[in-house]
Amino acid sequence: MNNTILEIDNVQKSFGGLKALHDLNLKIEEGKVHAIIGPNGAGKSTMLNVCIGQLAPDSGTVTFNGENMIGKAPHEINQAGISRVFQTPEIFPDLSLLQNVMITAFATREGAFKMNLFRSLSNETEIEDEACQILTEIGLMGKQHSHAGSLSRGDKRRLELAMCLVQHPKLLLLDEPTAGMARHDTNKTIDLLMKIKEGGMTKIIIEHDMHVVFSVADHISVLAQGTIIASGTPDEIKGSPKVQEAYLGGAHL
Amino acid sequence: MKTPTIKQDMVVMLIFSAVILTMPVWLEPLGASYPDLLQKFAIFGIFAVGYNILFGLTGYLSFGHAAFLGIGSYTAVWSFKLLTMNILPALVFSVLLSGLFALLIGFITLRRSGIYFSILTLAFAQMSYNLAYSVLTPITNGETGLQLARDDARILDRLFSEAGEGLPSTDFFGFSMSGYSGFYICAVLLIIAFFISQRIFHSPFGTKLRAIKSNQTRMKYTGYNTKPYLLTAFVISGMYAGLAGGLMAATDPLAGAERMQWTASGEVVLMTILGGVGTLIGPMLGVGIIKYFENIFSALNEQALHQAYAFMPDWLATVMVTLTSPFVGEGWHLTLGALFVLIVIFLPGGIMEGMNLIKKRFSKKEAEPSPTEKATETGQ
Numbered sequence: 001m002n003n004t005i006l007e008i009d010n011v012q013k014s015f016g017g018l019k020a021l022h023d024l025n026l027k028i029e030e031g032k033v034h035a036i037i038g039p040n041g042a043g044k045s046t047m048l049n050v051c052i053g054q055l056a057p058d059s060g061t062v063t064f065n066g067e068n069m070i071g072k073a074p075h076e077i078n079q080a081g082i083s084r085v086f087q088t089p090e091i092f093p094d095l096s097l098l099q100n101v102m103i104t105a106f107a108t109r110e111g112a113f114k115m116n117l118f119r120s121l122s123n124e125t126e127i128e129d130e131a132c133q134i135l136t137e138i139g140l141m142g143k144q145h146s147h148a149g150s151l152s153r154g155d156k157r158r159l160e161l162a163m164c165l166v167q168h169p170k171l172l173l174l175d176e177p178t179a180g181m182a183r184h185d186t187n188k189t190i191d192l193l194m195k196i197k198e199g200g201m202t203k204i205i206i207e208h209d210m211h212v213v214f215s216v217a218d219h220i221s222v223l224a225q226g227t228i229i230a231s232g233t234p235d236e237i238k239g240s241p242k243v244q245e246a247y248l249g250g251a252h253l
Numbered sequence: 254m255k256t257p258t259i260k261q262d263m264v265v266m267l268i269f270s271a272v273i274l275t276m277p278v279w280l281e282p283l284g285a286s287y288p289d290l291l292q293k294f295a296i297f298g299i300f301a302v303g304y305n306i307l308f309g310l311t312g313y314l315s316f317g318h319a320a321f322l323g324i325g326s327y328t329a330v331w332s333f334k335l336l337t338m339n340i341l342p343a344l345v346f347s348v349l350l351s352g353l354f355a356l357l358i359g360f361i362t363l364r365r366s367g368i369y370f371s372i373l374t375l376a377f378a379q380m381s382y383n384l385a386y387s388v389l390t391p392i393t394n395g396e397t398g399l400q401l402a403r404d405d406a407r408i409l410d411r412l413f414s415e416a417g418e419g420l421p422s423t424d425f426f427g428f429s430m431s432g433y434s435g436f437y438i439c440a441v442l443l444i445i446a447f448f449i450s451q452r453i454f455h456s457p458f459g460t461k462l463r464a465i466k467s468n469q470t471r472m473k474y475t476g477y478n479t480k481p482y483l484l485t486a487f488v489i490s491g492m493y494a495g496l497a498g499g500l501m502a503a504t505d506p507l508a509g510a511e512r513m514q515w516t517a518s519g520e521v522v523l524m525t526i527l528g529g530v531g532t533l534i535g536p537m538l539g540v541g542i543i544k545y546f547e548n549i550f551s552a553l554n555e556q557a558l559h560q561a562y563a564f565m566p567d568w569l570a571t572v573m574v575t576l577t578s579p580f581v582g583e584g585w586h587l588t589l590g591a592l593f594v595l596i597v598i599f600l601p602g603g604i605m606e607g608m609n610l611i612k613k614r615f616s617k618k619e620a621e622p623s624p625t626e627k628a629t630e631t632g633q
């Protein structure tokens with residue numbers, strides 16, 4: 001029996017009259033890749049927003065590593081060990097790729113605030129090496145000194161993934177990490193995700209691309225209309241008539 | 254877009270120091286080498302370089318930094334009155350006190366960002382300005398301004414010598430603050446101020462500030478508490494302003510509330526933008542240009558204009574004088590305003606951006622730069 005690293009308990013969230021999350025319960029096991037699938041507007045991103053402190057739920061709790069996350073500031077939640085790749089890439093467009101990755105690495109090493117006014121960034125070779133290594137793995141090395149803002153959408157997404165990976169989070173939240181990528185890049189991203197899977201990092205991955213979902217997930221939950229309607233291993237989900245009906249519409253998997 | 258190495262930074266420092274210290278020489282042909290103006294260059298340089306640490310790195314546009322300038326000036330004059338005419342304690346107190354006020358004001362104003370932050374800082378500065386004229390008159394001496402008097406206490410000076418005839422003058426351990434020695438003292442402080450700003454720009458801290466400017470949301474979800482970063486930048490820039498204010502009083506021991514007026518806050522915004530916000534050297538260029546032309550334009554009057562247009566036919570000269578006279582003398586601020594409009598519309602990156610464009614034009618003739626190179630050049 002594995003440990004539960006994240007537990008979402010009875011979370012409700014409404015926007016006006018719209019119930020975006022409704023009696024949401026979910027347990028994520030440590031070290032597993034947990035995929036969340038569901039139709040557009042099901043509440044997948046909203047669920048992640050609640051987990052990282054971007055949104056306060058109307059009620060319910062989110063427990064990470066035995067600690068309640070509700071009411072904590074976003075930076076405290078990140079420092080606790082949760083990093084997120086957003087659905088629309090959130091990077092630092094005015095900095096170089098290398099600086100983007102180095103900045104995130106500093107956050108993990110130095111904490112939420114550190115006044116190192118007089119060190120030179122160019123002397124931070126240890127962090128720079130680590131950043132370069134990750135950029136190499138993700139295939140962005142060579143562009144490390146260009147503006148992150150000049151990247152294509154797919155490359156921005158990969159950069160954001162690199163920024164999260166360099167933090168070695170306990171829990172990595174991926175909101176459609178391959179959307180907008182060419183097939184070739186999608187495959188590379190899958191390879192990378194498989195590789196870090198062996199590292200034991202827990203991941204929640206939201207994905208519409210079933211090819212990606214079934215290649216990486218240990219466990220799949222189906223979210224529809226703000227609540228989990230089915231949960232199980234990939235095989236169980238494939239075989240579930242309820243899922244076929246609610247989400248996949250009988251499509252072949 | 255690489256962060257420069259320490260070696261490259263040192264080369265820049267050497268060149269910068271050389272250029273600043275030789276100002277009396279190379280500004281001679283421009284007629285701008287007299288001490289008063291040179292001191293102004295250096296003092297406003299400190300103000301703008303510090304302001305750029307806040308505005309340039311974090312993007313937070315403060316419209317109230319003149320308040321710290323004023324606080325620095327009042328503090329310095331009080332130090333001259335109570336302690337000693339030596340500028341060292343005066344400057345130390347100016348920097349500390351304005352830093353303290355910046356901490357307080359920053360703590361409140363940084364609760365908001367964008368235009369609301371700007372308005373809050375403006376409101377605070379105008380409050381300080383009004384207080385200086387009203388409730389705080391015992392400290393500021395109201396409209397007359399705070400001045401030295403012969404019977405001031407000057408405790409430290411009295412320990413060593415009797416009060417002399419007439420008003421004493423400011424000095425730094427025997428070096429007078431007037432004339433060229435005054436300029437060199439300001440210049441050395443400017444070089445130190447620039448050095449500190451350069452270190453901050455190229456430190457992890459400075460890069461984090463630029464990251465906040467670039468995407469504060471990302472910063473928060475990356476694990477940073479952005480508020481103390483912003484507050485630190487605010488306090489540092491406030492201390493720079495305090496030092497500049499202290500130096501203004503040190504070169505001319507008089508402090509008035511008009512130093513805190515919004516026009517003074519606006520001027521530093523203008524200098525920074527004109528030169529190139531967020532670049533190391535830009536604000537210094539902005540200061541040089543604005544103070545140089547202020548010096549020329551505000552000295553002009555109608556008579557001088559008539560002389561300047563003397564080569565034209567009479568009727569044309571009259572037309573030209575009528576057209577240009579609103580822009581000179583008292584009208585200098587009109588020129589400044591017009592200049593600002595032109596810069597913001599046509600060259601929002603300031604002179605530094607203009608120079609980059611020219612550089613690119615030239616290098617293009619030799620070789621078409623690749624897209625990555627293009628992206629690299631616009632950095633820093």
Ligand SMILES: Nc1ncnc2c1ncn2[C@@H]1O[C@H](COP(=O)(O)OP(=O)(O)OP(=O)(O)O)[C@@H](O)[C@H]1O
Binds near residue numbers: 046
């Ligand atoms: N900040 C908000 N304010 C109002 N409504 C919102 C907000 N965020 C999300 N919603 C609504 O909540 C519902 C769930 O949105 P959410 O973004 O979580 O869906 P999703 O499952 O991520 O969909 P997609 O697959 O399209 O990304 C949608 O109907 C959306 O319009």
Ligand SMILES: [Mg+2]
Binds near residue numbers: 044175
């Ligand atoms: Mg979504």
